[in-house]
Amino acid sequence: MTDIRYLAPGTLDEAVGAYAAAAGAARILAGGTDLLVQMRAGVVRPGLIVDIKKIAEMTTIEETPEGGFRIGAAVSGARLAEHPRFGKVWPGVLEGINLIGSKQVQGRASPGGNLCNASPAGDSVPAMIAAGAVVTIQGPNGRRQMPVEAVPAGPGRTNLAPGEILVSFTLPPQPAGTGDAYLRMIPRTEMDIAVVGCGACITLEDGVVTQARIGLGAVAPTPLLVGPAAAALIGSRLEEAALAAAAAACSAACRPIDDKRGTIAYRTKVAGVLLRRCVAIAADRAGRA
């Protein structure tokens, strides 16, 4: 049996210092909806828990003057849902974040935790990828930024260096005529994990797609940015040929496994189905934007 130390520092510097000093024996606690469950199951036995919820930068939502958003990594899904503007600008990202766990879990679960848990099926990640979110990371060697899709390295692993903490997400200002959406396939209607997740962000100008980003979840060891799917849509008016090409690109990008949640064949097919449905919602929102 090992003792667990618990720290709740008020500053990021303190948090990084303690986290780096523990050299691998420490775990970051945001909402704890993954960590505490893993500890109870005996999967992880951290020597130190660093609670980051006392750090202001990690728990605030900020709209930039240019119209972008900066979201602290530990902001809960429930707080983002209550924000007066965020869900209007990024309904798809909010849909993804609000699917992390049940209603009760939403009070604690955060997009930062969802990303760093590095499940291929994390619901917030494909929508964040589609939105073009960039994360800010702080570690013993200072701050750096990377695109959200560069964070996961494989199931349960990230590209964060030892001692680094995910601080926030930055979502860029949107061009006019932009809409986003997130859809996932689950066999039930709730209380489930994505068998396939799809995020789409589309910008329309006079009915023509000028920008597109597509993110896919649960179809590969990490969530994917599917460039060829976006390329198939850009320049189109979302005609059947373009949608078929984008759906095929999504299916082609899949490198899934057969597991208790779905088969390779099923996930590959469904990635294309969700692409079509998700783009339709995003385009509808873009048209109204």
Add this chain to the structure above:
Amino acid sequence: MNDMTNKWIGQRTIRPDGAEKVTGRAAYAADTTMPGMIWGKVLRSPHAHAVIRSIDTAKAEALPGVKAVVTRADIVDFPLDKPVMLGIQDMRWMSRNVMAREKALFHGHPVAAVAATSESIAAEALRLIEVEYEVLPHVIEIDDALRPDAPILHDFLRFEGKPSNIAGKLEHKLGNIEAGFAEADVVIERSFTTRPVHQGYIEPHACLVSVAADGKTTIWSSSQGQFMVRAMTALLTGLPQSDIRAIPAEIGGGFGGKTIIYLEPLATLLSKKSGRPVKMVMSREEVMRASGPTSGSKSTVKIGATRDGRLVAAQGTFWLQAGALPGSPIRGAAGCGFAPYTIPNVVATGFDVVSNRSKVAAYRAPGAPIGAYAVECVIDEVAEALGMDPLELRLKNAARQGTKAAHGPVYPRIGFMETIEAAQAHPHYNTPLGEAPAGRLRGRGVASGFWFNAGGESSAQVNITEDGNVVVTTGHPDIGGSRASIANITAELLGIDYKRVSVLIGDTATIGYSNLTGGSRVLFASAMVVTQSAEKVITSLKERAAKIWKIDPEAVAWENGEARPVSENAGRFPPLSLAELAARATETGGPIGAGVQLNTTGAEGGFATHLCDVEVDVDLGIVRVLRYTSFQDVGRAVHPSYVEGQMQGGAAQGIGWALNEEYIYDRQGRVENAGFLDYRMPVCSDLPMLDAVMIEVPNPKHPQGVRGVGEVPLVPPLAAVANAVHDALGKRFYALPMSPPRVLERLEG
């Protein structure tokens, strides 16, 4: 008693356990604590099949805080050459299920148990137990278990003279099957498979056991039968039953899965060794890995009909997984499948097959949903081949009074035809499905079902308190509303307000032997003993009034909760209320109360017909139930809300079984989805309101007309959903669950 003018029977009274449950006061097994209590935990096999060469517990016993360790050496073993039956359970297998003996037979099979002063020390101690295994090839699926070169689980099992994984066979025959098929114009034969499904009770198995220095043992546990707990624990530990007091805790769901024991004998032995009370609580993962689901199955059903829609021959072969030790519910599968119909020629055969899975336990109408799934899907195809409405075909062949069933009985008055006629007349059956949104298809399915129901032993005591109220004690854990229903009946019989009746579940020391809560038997049986007890009380009350009035007891009537003089004495004395008679109990003969103990008989079978509408998302393969209506002959709905709840609960569980629930094993024979996240039972948002239409055809053999209602509701849904999916897609599925990947595969295939 069966008219509708009753004041309390048939009323939706406030449930007596409600306030305690919603305020968190209800005491479940895991809520019970004692001074000096320590914690027990189970070491489980990491292998699906392995010889246990040795178990070394020395290091665990040396760990500070560890108070006791038990292994196979501590559990009573039974010679293999003859059965040791307790009800339907053979203690030879129960002994080997609660603790592995020569071999670990499934991943999660208990190998040792420890008790320590904290849960974490107990967990640490488990890691210190050294078990030497010789890993053997394992077998999970039925077809693999039946192969000639299959690993044999038990060398003592022989089938047709050879070592086999077939542990038993059962056959029901009626008429001449060859002649029957020769008469048929249409013959449909199909094969089906279903997966094992878990009962999914929310409360994990839990118990607290205290063995005193003199051997007197008290068990608090979550079970469907305190007397079952006492008897099985006594047999497996060697204690006499008279030394064991088993106290039934409030139960958080059972559905049949708590009709056997897992932890109680281990906790008893740990308590006996340590001298301390021992609490054991399974984790959800342990529940899923090591407590019993119901069987997976494969079956073949062949039905022949004449051109005019008479079913003339039916043959069914049902192979059911028993898990690692014999005892699958082949009786339910083979006995119930054809039971709703008047078919002159029937052969129904069941085979009990062992493999390296956790031992199955009862699950609502054990085996019957498996049999009905195959039979009702084939009947749907027969109707299609004949061009007949599926309800019309069922009605034409429906079992009725006088029908001889293949499993034995000749039916008395039953209400099966009424369930079909009610379905035909219901708006659900007469409302078009409506147009589905793009990419979706809709369909409607029907299916019927039968369950035996049971009677058996029951005891009750009805006591009048000194202030003239009533305490009724029965011996069955309440998993379906029996306390509320007994209160309704007692209030009705005594002519008093329902609120003046308290109904308690006695423990093994305070009430006479009562068989476990199972077989949809509890209200049937306990209403009989309560009724007879109440009648004795009324007789005594009349005698006391007669004594006070100095008249003949024959000249006293009991009406509206009071004694009244009748015949020539009518009006001579003011009535004596229950409270007045209770106040004068001492002078009129002492305490007022009566108890009755019976082996009840006359529990007749139950029948139901279900309607199901589905919508299938053809690009994702997701099946959603849009509308669901159950029609059931409920005998007499003593407490209608509870009866409806039983009907809705069974439908919900059956929909889960049909669509998503299954055990998924990896190549090492380990369950991969041992939790509610990936073992996908339906959640509320998956289901529409499940409508329940109660049809009351009173059981002529019961004082209140009660028929068992708790299990029939799980019999028809598998086929009702499957037939609806066929109606939507024009393709039939012969395997459950119809999960999205399978539906999509079939649509593309």
